[in-house]
């Protein structure tokens with residue numbers, strides 16, 4: 069399974085819809101891992117937790133260790149994995165329904181706890197695997213079979229929320245842009261502490277209204293920003309319609325001691341290069 | 350010889366603290382104790398009390414008739430006077446105006462004199478537990494105010510004291526626990542605190558996440574990575590964990606869950622005790638998957654059963670639920686048996702870092718990849734069933750039930766968990782045999798034969814509907830007609846229970 073071109077792939081048949089950007093996100097993730105291994109990362113140390121939704125299927129397609137977690141619970145699952153062995157390089161793949169509806173508390177507290185892991189949220193502004201209901205980032209007026217009168221709520225701004233909650237790394241990507249996404253993914257993984265990467269993606273079947281916004285996107289220049297500046301930038305896009313500018317790239321990166329640097333027990337495991345399972349007691 | 354001492358006052362007056370000091374002093378004088386703790390969910394005020402029962406023979410319960418009331422306030426006298434024996438004694442706060450927070454210690458001094466002991470042991474216990482120079486003066490003042498009434502002699506017994514919570518923490522440490530996840534909830538918090546206190550010394554980690562849903566998912570993650578992992582909670586938090594239990598069932602990540610019950614539904618009586626959660630321990634979590642449910646009845650068993658829970662979950666990739674309640678968790682017991690051998694809890698499975706290892710909440714194939722293939726679905730389900738059979742076999746090597754009392758009695762009392770102490774004390778010297786069920790799932794086959802061999806069978810539980818009775822009926826087809834069920838949140842007192850048992854025999 070380690071031949072070039074198939075590295076980090078499994079033999080599982082891919083069941084995403086034709087044209088779904090999830091295919092591209094998988095490819096960005098795969099290239100990220102290949103690049104990191106080339107830079108000396110141990111491929112056995114990558115591990116992931118995935119949520120439940122279309123996005124979560126990446127679990128079966130990416131050949132690294134992990135838990136296909138419960139809907140909304142990929143974040144605590146991954147934090148546990150990280151605490152179980154702080155030498156692991158943890159990736160979380162989650163959806164917008166998954167993270168901001170069912171699992172919202174975990175998202176906010178992960179920003180606070182600052183575990184050294186990376187969260188990717190594939191945001192298609194729809195619960196797609198359950199056939200297209202409104203999520204917390206859907207626009208008002210979005211109608212589904214479940215809400216035929218339309219969604220009455222304004223979308224949540226996850227970038228703004230993550231920054232306010234204390235996330236030490238916050239970025240946004242466009243699923244369609246493999247190379248830029250790979251670069252951001254790589255930077256996010258290298259960041260010490262909790263990294264949040266929002267990946268904007270179209271859904272080719274549901275909530276088509278919010279699709280096709282590539283033309284509004286622009287790349288933020290690489291720069292060290294204050295929280296205030298990052299928060300201001302986060303307001304440029306309101307998730308409602310395809311007006312306004314959509315900044316891509318790293319909004320904010322400000323390392324602070326991560327969970328595994330604070331707990332002496334975990335520092336000890338890292339120094340010894342083992343997890344609890346390899347520790348002599 | 351048996352005495353019951355009630356120590357009461359307002360929350361914040363050091364009732365539990367001084368009760369612990371008294372218990373320890375008595376144990377150091379060679380007496381067996383049982384220290385029951387009763388308190389409302391109030392931080393300051395209300396009426397808190399402990400009953401410290403003492404005897405020259407092993408005991409594990411308290412009684413209703415009180416020999417000495419130690420009152421730190423007027424309410425205690427009003428509320429508990431009626432429980433006092435005819436020749437009972439009240440030692441009251443009024444004798445010590447001006448001592449403030451040391452009033453409790455002064456009264457302990459008075460008690461020790463009344464019982465007939467020297468005050469040296471008390472002084473050493475007080476010194477170790479209260480960092481306040483005036484406290485020793487206070488106890489001397491209290492001591493000198495009284496004369497000996499009971500004339501107790503120092504005995505030569507080697508006894509130590511342990512609460513259920515401390516025992517569970519000890520059992521976890523003996524099992525080399527690595528990580529404990531818990532969100533605060535009475536009466537489970539005791540274990541978190543015990544483990545947290547010495548976590549660096551014991552090389553483990555106690556983490557308080559944002560809630561119980563997070564706790565169980567983190568725990569599964571940590572265990573997957575190779576940590577010996579446990580979560581602790583009470584009913585409400587356990588309900589929140591249900592979906593996580595189900596993920597355990599599918600992923601087969603080893604996990605130990607400590608469930609300490611209190612009376613429900615909902616917030617119920619948060620600081621009281623009830624055996625109302627046996628059925629959620631047995632059944633919560635959707636889908637059908639194997640699990641182990643074990644309910645120790647005292648600290649000795651708690652230590653042993655926690656270790657078995659860790660051993661079984663690691664060996665079988667299974668869910669072990671350790672069921673306790675407030676009465677076991679927060680009461681203090683005399684401990685005098687020797688430590689048994691600890692079963693080794695060794696992580697032998699493949700863990701991340703060693704290669705690709707995937708587990709899933711979906712039904713999955715041998716590589717851990719999701720599948721909807723009906724043949725694999727059947728195979729996996731059959732394997733879950735087979736695993737339960739293997740667990741059952743392994744459990745037969747462990748103590749799944751215990752028998753106490755008169756071996757040839759035709760009067761069989763059946764109970765579980767924290768009622769053990771009161772039952773064992775209640776049947777002492779009477780024509781009863783007591784069958785204690787420790788493993789609720791799997792269950793011992795011997796239960797059926799014991800019931801069939803008895804003439805009178807009496808079920809004793811602290812819940813409304815007799816949940817163990819229902820489980821036994823499910824497993825054996827036998828219905829236990831005679832039942833003593835208590836559901837006021839208060840545990841059985843052994844003297845009252847004895848009367849009830851004798852009455853049931855007549856009915």
Ligand SMILES: Cc1ncc(C[n+]2csc(CCOP(=O)(O)OP(=O)(O)O)c2C)c(N)n1
Pocket residue numbers: 119120121122123124139162163164165166167190192194195196197198203
């Ligand atoms: C506890 C629970 N509630 C509901 C579901 C059903 N469910 C499966 S996927 C999903 C929505 C996923 O939406 P999102 O996270 O946005 O992912 P997408 O499918 O859009 O990638 C829901 C609600 C579930 N699996 N578990």
